[in-house]
Amino acid sequence: MPKLEKKSSNRVSTGHLIKYSYLSPALGNLETSFNIFLPSHSSSPSTDSTRQNDIPVLFYLAGLTCTEDAGAQKGGMLNTAGEENIAVVFPDTSPRGAGIKGEEDDWDFGTGAGFYLNATSEEWKTHYNMYDLIVDELPKVLQEADLGLDLSRISLMGHSMGEGHGALSIYLKNPGKYRSASAFAPVCNPSKTPWGIKAFSSYLSPSTNSDNSQEPPESWKSYDSSYLLSSSSAPNGSLHVLVDVGTADDFLKKGQLEPQTLEEATKNRQEGEVVVRMQEGFDHSYYFISTFTPEHVRWHAKFLKA
């Protein structure tokens, strides 16, 4: 198991925000960093043998260009997480320093844009495995670190790329593993929208439809929340998904988000399982996110503490 190195610790809310780094096997042994907010009674690893591992965990998956600091500094969720006694984990958004050609060229691909998938193309597959990092490696690392967490109770929250491919797709690919998923401005249909097509065709495989049909490759659909939702095997009524999208979001206008495809995919689901709310006048920024994170954290708390 990789060894955690503590980089910094700041008192905040009822507890601490701690930054850790470690060499990640999922990322081909590159160093990765994450922040974790630990509410008061789990503020540091302790030798107290009576401590309960009873703090549920919310993962916050940030969007394109962000690091592990964005949500922690600007997300506006830590006071509520402290009140609810929930830990929040802020992973990075991609490997750093893999040294792959083109990795640093674009803001929406490569560094800062890992898209929370496991790459399969020759060039990217050694390092670009953020899916494995989020789903398997980080929970194990956290368990091992003995921070007082209950890793059987995890929920997901994310922004933009962080949710479209991250929180939502991870949630839908792993029925029963997570308690709930919420999203701000998610990329809902990446296999048919520009950011997703660009990323998937390099990380996974080129689109091989020689007949120019509209159907994307199966490997793309396996990371596409709209496809995942419409084909989900999760029992009716078992999903808990909350999505907020600002009506003044430029990326909504440019067709990057496509929340209506997600809504269409909910047709056969029980009423209220997947709630998509359009928020009048809000954009894609952290001003939007920080307005609603307290409500999202409280919404997750219901399921995390159920």
Add this chain to the structure above:
Amino acid sequence: MPKLEKKSSNRVSTGHLIKYSYLSPALGNLETSFNIFLPSHSSSPSTDSTRQNDIPVLFYLAGLTCTEDAGAQKGGMLNTAGEENIAVVFPDTSPRGAGIKGEEDDWDFGTGAGFYLNATSEEWKTHYNMYDLIVDELPKVLQEADLGLDLSRISLMGHSMGEGHGALSIYLKNPGKYRSASAFAPVCNPSKTPWGIKAFSSYLSPSTNSDNSQEPPESWKSYDSSYLLSSSSAPNGSLHVLVDVGTADDFLKKGQLEPQTLEEATKNRQEGEVVVRMQEGFDHSYYFISTFTPEHVRWHAKFLKA
């Protein structure tokens, strides 16, 4: 009156955060920018003749190296300000681009470090007049902009330099003008601590005490909250000051803040007028600030709405 140019507008909390720029006479006609959070019913200049100018205003004065964006993005106060229906103004921390030799050399002097004073030294006096900008110019500009504000009800909140010389000293220099002042990690005794001595000796005048006495020049004391408080003519019981300092603040340890001098200066004041709280384990960062801003905003709201 300078004309405001709207640079951006983001929906946040119950209203909007709007960034304006204008050519500031106080700063020798350099362009300055500020952000203002306007709660819902005053979200934009309107032609509605029935509108009440009834929104009280809280000024947030940021610390060294910061701009008008720091408090808006990381301060964690906008949701509470929205709930309380209070506007929050985030000015910049210094002039920009004055072109004075040495202005860009240090992080704690010149650009990003205006110290909320009016410079009197030949070199700096044309542009470095943040005191005038905060106390006189900006309220007039805001009045003229017709944003629905009630500029007769203003309070001050600040961080570090933003409070030690800014909010606190401005508050104490203008008895009756402001409703209340609150501070995070303020520089309480700048005329005797390193940042202040460095700034005051250039912006104001060199220390002229040839006898090496401990007494700073009068011009320095006129921006020093501890001196201002001990000599304040404000009637007993009329002050409302709330100060939070983290016990793990590195600048506290290095002797930059000296909250005990402020506490000593309260000796002859009524109990509870000036409250200085040491917050266990907190440091100098926005993690500290964002933990307590909701409480500070509610505290100010009591006086702003009284």
